Amino acid sequence: MKSEITIVGAGIGGLSLALALEQKGINFRLYEQANSFEALGYGIQISPNVVHILEKLGLKKQLERLSHICLGFQLRSFNTNKILAEWKLDNKTPYYQCRRADLHQLLFDMIQNKGRIYFSQCLESYEQKDNHLYLHLKNQGSITAQAMVAADGINSVIRQSLFPQYQVRYSGYSAYRVILPFHRKYHFLWGKATVWMGKNHHVVVYPNGNEQSPESWLNLVLVIKERKSNDQSWSVPADKTALAQDFANHSNELNLILEDMIESPEPCFKWGLFIHEPLPYWSQSKVTLLGDAAHPMLPFQAQGAAMAIEDAYVLAQYLSNEKEMVEESFIKYEQARMKRTGAVQRLSRRNADIFHASGIKALTRNLILGLVSAIMPSL
Numbered sequence: 263m264k265s266e267i268t269i270v271g272a273g274i275g276g277l278s279l280a281l282a283l284e285q286k287g288i289n290f291r292l293y294e295q296a297n298s299f300e301a302l303g304y305g306i307q308i309s310p311n312v313v314h315i316l317e318k319l320g321l322k323k324q325l326e327r328l329s330h331i332c333l334g335f336q337l338r339s340f341n342t343n344k345i346l347a348e349w350k351l352d353n354k355t356p357y358y359q360c361r362r363a364d365l366h367q368l369l370f371d372m373i374q375n376k377g378r379i380y381f382s383q384c385l386e387s388y389e390q391k392d393n394h395l396y397l398h399l400k401n402q403g404s405i406t407a408q409a410m411v412a413a414d415g416i417n418s419v420i421r422q423s424l425f426p427q428y429q430v431r432y433s434g435y436s437a438y439r440v441i442l443p444f445h446r447k448y449h450f451l452w453g454k455a456t457v458w459m460g461k462n463h464h465v466v467v468y469p470n471g472n473e474q475s476p477e478s479w480l481n482l483v484l485v486i487k488e489r490k491s492n493d494q495s496w497s498v499p500a501d502k503t504a505l506a507q508d509f510a511n512h513s514n515e516l517n518l519i520l521e522d523m524i525e526s527p528e529p530c531f532k533w534g535l536f537i538h539e540p541l542p543y544w545s546q547s548k549v550t551l552l553g554d555a556a557h558p559m560l561p562f563q564a565q566g567a568a569m570a571i572e573d574a575y576v577l578a579q580y581l582s583n584e585k586e587m588v589e590e591s592f593i594k595y596e597q598a599r600m601k602r603t604g605a606v607q608r609l610s611r612r613n614a615d616i617f618h619a620s621g622i623k624a625l626t627r628n629l630i631l632g633l634v635s636a637i638m639p640s641l
């Protein structure tokens with residue numbers, strides 16, 4: 263029998279790993295610092311690469327029930343509202359958009375052995391000694407572990423201990439998030455993810471829920487290049503009127519949404535986007551990193567949670583090999599995942615430059631996007 267795996271962090275990555283391990287018959291313990299899950303209403307896009315995995319983990323029916331299906335993407339000019347490129351999705355495997363809190367809850371609900379999940383347990387530090395790991399928990403004393411996976415997010419204590427020289431830094435971009443109840447006038451946004459691109463700004467809009475249902479809503483992410491942001495919290499309230507002025511443009515459709523945003527009682531929150539340089543490796547003996555703890559990325563490809571779920575699934579596959587020591591499984595997992603996650607990190611960064619281009623770069627981008635979508639209208 264393989265070692266018991268201790269997971270730190272019950273975000274989307276940690277819960278996916280717990281579920282994948284359980285389904286492989288591998289014991290786990292999961293420690294989460296929060297005393298419950300935050301019921302954040304914001305949306306998350308779940309691309310086919312990860313829908314495929316979630317279906318293997320047994321979430322197919324529940325995902326279908328909870329999600330809005332995205333049938334295509336639309337890129338528009340921030341200044342003229344012109345559609346610059348449009349792609350239809352073939353949807354052999356669906357591209358879903360749902361509430362982040364719903365996906366989180368779904369993963370939690372699927373785990374049978376909930377007694378192995380411990381809330382209000384914050385890891386402060388750990389040591390590896392005599393072939394054992396000692397985890398020091400805030401106000402809870404110490405516990406031993408056989409092997410540990412850090413799924414504790416971008417500020418991972420474990421990553422900081424392994425790589426003190428890799429400091430998290432502000433990326434230069436801030437995201438403002440708000441939701442609006444869906445209204446018939448937004449019909450042109452149904453079934454899509456739409457991006458308005460402009461100099462130093464972009465806006466991503468996608469619906470969630472069922473068009474006929476009073477509980478469906480629009481999910482807005484307004485991204486702006488800003489010099490400073492010291493706050494990494496996901497819940498810094500933003501001034502919606504000032505924000506709408508920053509994003510005001512010539513597009514009636516977008517201005518309509520921004521006006522509704524100001525009038526809506528829904529709060530708007532600012533998320534400073536933070537990153538660090540890619541790590542040289544993720545595993546050291548009986549410890550490895552997963553999800554944002556290993557490879558935080560800008561959200562401009564909507565792949566951060568997707569990569570965490572892929573990591574979890576791949577890691578559980580390697581750990582299920584009875585013939586291998588846990589250290590070997592960790593190394594194989596790292597080798598299987600680093601190239602892909604590194605490429606996605608780079609592409610996400612490049613999308614920021616593409617979305618925010620101006621002048622001749624924007625003209626060139628528009629020309630290329632138009633050509634590519636004409637030649638290849640579906641993905």
Ligand code: FAD
Pocket residue numbers: 270271272273274275276293294295296305306307308383384385386413414415416417418419437439483533535552553554555559561564565566567568569570
């Ligand atoms: P986290 O979600 O950060 O979870 C870490 C967990 O560890 C938390 O529960 C935390 O409380 C716990 N923890 C932390 N420290 C400790 C400790 N010391 N002890 C115990 N527990 C601890 N991704 C997508 O795939 N699709 C999208 O559409 C998408 N949209 C996004 C939009 C925005 C604006 C942003 C900012 C991100 C978006 N992402 C998206 C990225 C995605 O949110 C993250 O990549 C993903 O949540 C990472 O999951 P994780 O489990 O690795 O980390």
